[in-house]
Amino acid sequence: MNHFSRRKLVKGAGALGLAAGGGLLEFAQAFAQDSQWKPEAGASLNIMRWKRFVEAEDQAFLKMVDAFSKATNVKINVSNEAFTDIQPKASVAANTGQGPDLVWGLFSTPQLFPDKCIRVKDVADYLGNKYGGWLSAPESYGKYKNDWIAIPVAVNGGYMNYRISSMNKAGFKEFPKDFQSFLELCKALKKNNTPAGFALGHAEGDGNGWLHWVLWGHNAWLVDKDDKIIINSPETAKALEYAKALSDTFIEGVASWNDSNNNKAFLSGDLHLTSNGISIYVAAKTAGAAGDAKQKAIAEDMDHAFHPIGPIGKPTELQLAFPIFAFNYSKVPNACKAFMAFMMEAQNYNPWLEGAQGYLTQTLKAYESNPVWTADPKNKVFREASARTLPASGVGTLSPKVAAALAEFVVVDMFARYCTGQEDIKTTMRTAERQAQRIFR
Amino acid sequence: MSQAALVSGRQIVPARRTNLQRLIGHRDWQGFWFMLPAVAILILFLAYPLGLGVWLSFTDTKIGRAGEFVGLDNYDWLSDDTTFWMATFFTVGYTVFASAIKFAIGLYLALLLNKNLPFKALLRSIVLIPFVVPTVLSAIAFWWIFDAQFSIISWSLRHLGLIDHNINFLGDSWNARMCVIFANIWRGVPFIAITLLAGLQTVSPSLYEAATIDGASRWQNFRFITYPLLTPIIAVVMTFSVLFTFTDFQLIWAMTRGGPVNATHLMATLSYQRAILGGNLGEGAAISTAMVPFLLAAIMVSWFGLQRRKWQQGSE
Numbered sequence: 001m002n003h004f005s006r007r008k009l010v011k012g013a014g015a016l017g018l019a020a021g022g023g024l025l026e027f028a029q030a031f032a033q034d035s036q037w038k039p040e041a042g043a044s045l046n047i048m049r050w051k052r053f054v055e056a057e058d059q060a061f062l063k064m065v066d067a068f069s070k071a072t073n074v075k076i077n078v079s080n081e082a083f084t085d086i087q088p089k090a091s092v093a094a095n096t097g098q099g100p101d102l103v104w105g106l107f108s109t110p111q112l113f114p115d116k117c118i119r120v121k122d123v124a125d126y127l128g129n130k131y132g133g134w135l136s137a138p139e140s141y142g143k144y145k146n147d148w149i150a151i152p153v154a155v156n157g158g159y160m161n162y163r164i165s166s167m168n169k170a171g172f173k174e175f176p177k178d179f180q181s182f183l184e185l186c187k188a189l190k191k192n193n194t195p196a197g198f199a200l201g202h203a204e205g206d207g208n209g210w211l212h213w214v215l216w217g218h219n220a221w222l223v224d225k226d227d228k229i230i231i232n233s234p235e236t237a238k239a240l241e242y243a244k245a246l247s248d249t250f251i252e253g254v255a256s257w258n259d260s261n262n263n264k265a266f267l268s269g270d271l272h273l274t275s276n277g278i279s280i281y282v283a284a285k286t287a288g289a290a291g292d293a294k295q296k297a298i299a300e301d302m303d304h305a306f307h308p309i310g311p312i313g314k315p316t317e318l319q320l321a322f323p324i325f326a327f328n329y330s331k332v333p334n335a336c337k338a339f340m341a342f343m344m345e346a347q348n349y350n351p352w353l354e355g356a357q358g359y360l361t362q363t364l365k366a367y368e369s370n371p372v373w374t375a376d377p378k379n380k381v382f383r384e385a386s387a388r389t390l391p392a393s394g395v396g397t398l399s400p401k402v403a404a405a406l407a408e409f410v411v412v413d414m415f416a417r418y419c420t421g422q423e424d425i426k427t428t429m430r431t432a433e434r435q436a437q438r439i440f441r
Numbered sequence: 442m443s444q445a446a447l448v449s450g451r452q453i454v455p456a457r458r459t460n461l462q463r464l465i466g467h468r469d470w471q472g473f474w475f476m477l478p479a480v481a482i483l484i485l486f487l488a489y490p491l492g493l494g495v496w497l498s499f500t501d502t503k504i505g506r507a508g509e510f511v512g513l514d515n516y517d518w519l520s521d522d523t524t525f526w527m528a529t530f531f532t533v534g535y536t537v538f539a540s541a542i543k544f545a546i547g548l549y550l551a552l553l554l555n556k557n558l559p560f561k562a563l564l565r566s567i568v569l570i571p572f573v574v575p576t577v578l579s580a581i582a583f584w585w586i587f588d589a590q591f592s593i594i595s596w597s598l599r600h601l602g603l604i605d606h607n608i609n610f611l612g613d614s615w616n617a618r619m620c621v622i623f624a625n626i627w628r629g630v631p632f633i634a635i636t637l638l639a640g641l642q643t644v645s646p647s648l649y650e651a652a653t654i655d656g657a658s659r660w661q662n663f664r665f666i667t668y669p670l671l672t673p674i675i676a677v678v679m680t681f682s683v684l685f686t687f688t689d690f691q692l693i694w695a696m697t698r699g700g701p702v703n704a705t706h707l708m709a710t711l712s713y714q715r716a717i718l719g720g721n722l723g724e725g726a727a728i729s730t731a732m733v734p735f736l737l738a739a740i741m742v743s744w745f746g747l748q749r750r751k752w753q754q755g756s757e
Contacts, residue, residue: 095722
């Protein structure tokens with residue numbers, strides 16, 4: 001009776017979104033007792049996740065893993081992999097039927113092999129009903145043909161990271177809101193030798209992010225709503241011309257950049273405008289607090305802004321989604337589902353979101369009021385990442401084919417070929433169209 | 442009583458053996474039986490995966506989904522795929538340039554190390570270092586050395602006043618190609634040098650002495666003694682070197698991931714990208730299968746060209 005009362009108390013605290021670090025184990029025990037998913041006896045879970053960019057986020061994640069493990073007696077092993085290694089490892093596991101039970105991956109990884117994923121409609125409905133419903137783009141990352149195959153845990157917002165002083169010196173008091181002004185800013189930054197730089201290499205997050213934004217901003221798409229390939233279009237040609245004009249203002253070497261290059265270049269002071277998550281700011285702030293005067297100055301002099309709006313007249317961002325999914329070869333499907341539900345509960349999610357310091361954005365509406373978004377005004381734009389993003393399919397539907405096109409960098413390479421002078425506009429569009437036809441055949 | 446026998450009346454009649462027993466006991470078949478474990482291993486770990494790869498290339502298998510037979514469809518699409526052709530040409534170029542330069546430097550180093558130098562053992566150990574370092578580590582080191590913003594080469598040249606902006610090592614197609622070839626050479630030279638050195642040490646000094654007494658120059662010593670006697674080793678070492686280079690993966694993946702704009706994709710990395718990252722196992726297998734004729738050709742050249750007996754005997 002006493003235990004029941006305590007559980008009720010913890011549940012009440014959870015509904016209010018209170019993060020009581022010390023009470024996490026008690027909450028986990030209450031969850032284990034109440035949960036509709038009872039882990040299999042003697043279950044052990046292998047979880048593969050992307051390697052953290054923000055240390056506090058990882059610590060909060062491991063705390064919840066520990067609490068779940070203690071409360072349910074499920075042994076958990078967490079392996080961390082670089083962004084680029086998650087998908088190949090998950091693909092091999094899907095094909096061989098051996099490997100991690102749960103994968104916390106990127107973008108549309110579960111849509112690459114939907115038949116291999118455990119259906120999680122029950123978990124998604126439970127969480128959606130309890131926490132105000134799912135935001136629409138994240139929801140599409142959890143589904144394949146209206147069937148839930150993954151839980152969209154969070155979105156990593158990638159927004160404009162800029163040096164305030166450099167922007168002011170370039171003649172802008174506030175960050176541009178449309179494509180033309182944005183181009184003018186980049187030109188002025190180059191002139192002042194404080195250049196912008198955006199990845200034109202195979203950077204899963206950054207490269208895909210900014211180039212899809214430019215493409216979609218011109219109302220150009222890889223496929224239409226019926227998944228018909230429409231990349232070879234006058235709108236795409238305009239997007240290519242715009243990207244070429246932008247790339248002419250970039251710092252050298254962007255064609256070789258992966259996801260980490262712009263972070264390093266910005267923190268070194270060489271780069272003054274790029275598209276990235278909040279991790280650059282967090283790294284500068286952390287190093288500044290530890291006594292690094294240069295990083296402190298960078299943190300104070302930088303801010304974030306939404307991607308400007310293109311001729312289409314509405315936001316066309318592609319943010320990096322982080323869905324978690326379980327393989328159907330797992331011998332412990334209930335433990336997988338219980339963990340998925342557990343990690344999204346307010347008692348875990350709220351402190352975790354705070355620990356991420358803006359690197360992760362909520363996918364459930366109830367978490368929009370998390371204090372992380374008001375703790376620092378420079379965090380604010382990242383709150384909108386889940387609401388403003390389009391799915392990776394743009395106006396089409398997420399499918400293994402869209403996932404393959406994204407994994408093969410069809411859009412990124414189309415822009416890179418033109419911007420580096422390897423192909424002209426017509427040829428690069430035709431090449432991309434041909435690649436898409438090969439994938440969508 | 443190695444042969445069982447039956448007693449029938451007064452006569453001793455040998456036991457009737459089954460065909461299998463006869464085969465097992467037959468002297469002519471003993472070699473085959475001893476070979477069987479090795480054959481089984483080769484079939485299981487080499488022939489079967491190769492056969493499976495070839496079969497997959499004729500299907501539309503995706504990750505997590507069994508495919509159907511599509512005939513030459515994958516090859517048909519590849520024939521019109523500019524990225525595939527770029528990767529094919531670069532793979533051939535990468536192999537030819539890197540192997541040729543590796544051979545030249547390797548042979549030079551081997552000849553140098555074969556002399557009586559001070560600290561000979563230490564020098565030989567130092568030469569081996571690039572080969573000992575794990576490929577991924579050396580590739581990451583090269584990635585930093587050729588970084589667009591933080592390259593030590595660019596930094597040094599800038600501080601010496603020789604350049605006014607960083608060199609775009611991995612962001613420019615041709616620069617990137619040269620950088621990965623350079624990294625491959627750096628890594629591959631020790632293997633060739635040390636193997637050729639081992640070969641050089643088997644050449645009897647008396648041959649050189651005799652030739653020198655006959656008035657042979659150093660070049661003639663090399664051309665008519667060293668080189669012919671070294672050709673069997675060269676054939677083996679260059680076969681391996683060409684195969685390793687042609688099928689290289691780690692170096693490219695860690696340094697450029699095939700970029701910029703697919704300029705440094707090798708067939709192996711492109712196959713990986715299509716099959717594992719893109720999920721199209723059938724198409725990835727087709728790219729891998731397309732490597733086989735090149736590899737066979739390389740082996741043929743080495744074995745039937747370099748190993749000709751006439752060469753070994755030093756005649757034209």
